[in-house]
Amino acid sequence: MNLEEFKQALTNAQISLTSLPTPLKALYHDKIGNWDAAHEILEHAIDKNSAWVHAYLHRKEGDINNARYWYRRSGKPEFQGELDEECEHITTQLLLNIKRVI
Incomplete structure (x- = not known):
């Protein structure tokens, strides 16, 4: 799946959430306007990609200090x-990671 296919699936609600990795599930919920669900999905995730999305979510809410903490955990620059x-950018990179694994 590429970025355009992901966006189309979001628009048409055609994504099976169970098939998505945790960070993409969170981005899906964020993109449909459910920041709280996105954040809850990442609450206990410990992988670097989840930390990266977690950073983005806190940046989006305006909590820059918390976002910086999560950027450090992800190993990604702010x-x-x-x-x-x-x-x-994050979505594209995560989708590329899926393609590499398959």
Whole structure:
């Protein structure tokens, strides 16, 4: 699945959430306007990609100090662009990771 297919699936509610890795599940919930569900999904996740999405979510809510903590945990630099750009960048990278595994 590429970024455009992911966006289309979001629009048409055609994604099976059980098939998505945790970070993409969280991004899905964020993109449909459910920040709380996205955050709850990541609450106990310990992998670096989940930490990366967790950082984005806290940046989105305006909690920059907490976001910085999660960027450090993810090993990723703090994003300097717009939130939509960051979400798209993270989603693209996570989808590429899925392709490499398959």
